[in-house]
Amino acid sequence: MEHSDKWTFTDYFRAEKEIFRAVISTGVAARWMIEHDFEMPTDADLKKMVAEVNRELCKVWVDIYVSALLKWLDGQ
Numbered sequence: 001m002e003h004s005d006k007w008t009f010t011d012y013f014r015a016e017k018e019i020f021r022a023v024i025s026t027g028v029a030a031r032w033m034i035e036h037d038f039e040m041p042t043d044a045d046l047k048k049m050v051a052e053v054n055r056e057l058c059k060v061w062v063d064i065y066v067s068a069l070l071k072w073l074d075g076q
Contacts, residue, residue: 007075013068017057020064024056025049 028049032041041049057064 007072009068009072012072012075013065016064016068016071020060021053021057024060025053028052028056 032045032049036045
């Protein structure tokens with residue numbers, strides 16, 4: 001089987017998900033820092049932020065899917 005440089009839908013989806021995760025993580029961290037007067041978060045706070053990122057990522061799951069699908073179809 002020869003190697004293909006063409007991306008699969010899964011490749012596009014993973015890339016889109018990581019972009020969305022990075023943007024959401026930045027927003028969650030900025031909100032937390034502002035709300036807590038720029039103090040360093042504890043381990044418990046970090047776990048709460050991760051949970052919040054995951055929750056917000058779930059809210060935009062359809063957007064991620066559609067964005068990846070459109071990019072994949074455009075590359076066909």
